[in-house]
Amino acid sequence: MLFIDLLQSIADGLLFGATYSLIGIGFTLVFGVMHKINMAYAAASVAGAYAGLTLLKLAGLPPLLVIIMACLAGAVFGLLTYVLCFWLIPLSHPLATLMSTVGMLLLIDEIVVHLTAGMPVNYPTVMGGMVSLGSFLLRGDLMFIFTIAVLAMAALMYLIYRTRLGLATRAVSQQPVAAQLCGMRLGQVNALTFTISGALGGIAGSLIGSAVGLLSPLLIAPLTVKGLIVTVIGGLGSIPGAIIAGLLVGAAENVFQFVRGVTERDIYVMLLLFVFLVFRPGGILGADPGRN
Amino acid sequence: MLELRQLCKHFGGVRAVDQVSLRVAKGEIFGLIGPNGSGKSTTVNLIAGLLLPTSGRIVLDGEDISSLATHQRVARGIARTFQNIRLFGQLTVWQNLWVAENRDRQQRAQPVMPRWFWGCEGDRERLGIALEFSGLAHKRDDLAANLSFGEQRRLELARALASQPKLLLLDEPAAGMNAQEIEELDARIRRIRDAGVTVLLIEHHMELVMAVTDRIGVLNFGQKIAEGSPAMVQNDAKVREAYLGTAAA
Structure with a gap:
């Protein structure tokens, strides 16, 4: 029975981990292109999920569409983050944008707390049922968020690896000077990257909300930390790395919770990060060696 | 085609490029030579828009492009390759x-x-x-x-041509090449010119420069010390001095 329970917690963790993958991709995408960390990313994602819900209610649309609304709102917040924290700030100073995004993280957090009076709001849950295979259960809502997350990742991979826009982002990340001489505007490519990562963040935020059934400002801090952990474990700048690491962290977290309880869980997640930093600091799929 | 008017670029107190004026005619292969640190690469970066001049003008086909961003200059037909390949x-x-x-x-x-x-x-x-x-x-x-x-060098050259430039800036394209590769490069540069592209060549390899260019400008300590045909430049006392030192002049 214990074995089945363990398997169950791994499966649930893997399915939920897909949302961590999305958050990790958002961090890694911006890092890959600009070599900067956007600390406000998870906060903007959660804000996107809130704004998506608000839009949904205003327009009176069916609950399933909350993901699309959150995706749009997330894209707007991503672009806004770029303009406020990067475009207006001198990029040459290594710490300036880091601090501006930390400021943005706190600002978004405060705004969300203010607008919701600090109370969690109900989030539409989609596909509440279960599929049972003997004593092994697959939660419908988790399978649903996993499917949506995989679709979003597939769309992103197509965009990055199969289209001219993606080609532009990869060129800029590998060789910004040469990319400029190929006629590219770095500002445009950066803005595009932030918009795309914001859209992914909005999707991730709404998926988390619908899996939990609630959306709370308390989500922002742990999600920021998890996103950074996933990015580091996956390898800064590596999209496939972030996907694998997100699933890994999701599964590991759930196993830790199963074995040691919910209050101890995050201690072991941090230890996992520590183990990676010591033994594999470049992450699972270290960064692109293409920058020479 | 391309005209530099009293172009200056200062880095703090260093005058990397100092009052340089040049004219490159359409369809010409123009060589820009000079000892290390004479301001050649800075000049190319100024033309490509990777640096903005302290003073002076850069004029392309009658249009002042001194303050345009790199992508705008690319749109006007400027392309370049890099000394250290950037693919x-x-x-x-x-x-x-x-x-x-x-x-x-x-x-x-x-x-x-x-x-x-x-x-x-x-x-x-x-x-x-x-x-x-x-x-x-x-x-x-x-x-x-x-x-x-x-x-990689060939690909970088082809990439520069893929943007269909009017003016191609080549920054030491022969660096690290053997004799046979340099011969091929010579032929390639001529083919590019014959296709209607004006070429500005920065190069240390003197045989190549003397063989392929129509005219040459010589920089030393950021200033232009000579300009003319390869034969003229080779016999110029100031140029010899810059390259060989005062004693040998």
């Missing part, structure tokens, strides 16, 4: 060329989505020509990082 290492040969293909800016008539997603009609044919020129057609889908040094 997109994790992109394939074909993709490296495709990045430089910027016809889509001029083809606004075509709908945006397909342009941004899959490029324009005619990309394939135009890039095919650039690929053919690079001699790398058989390595079309190899990553640029996996090419040999000589192949």
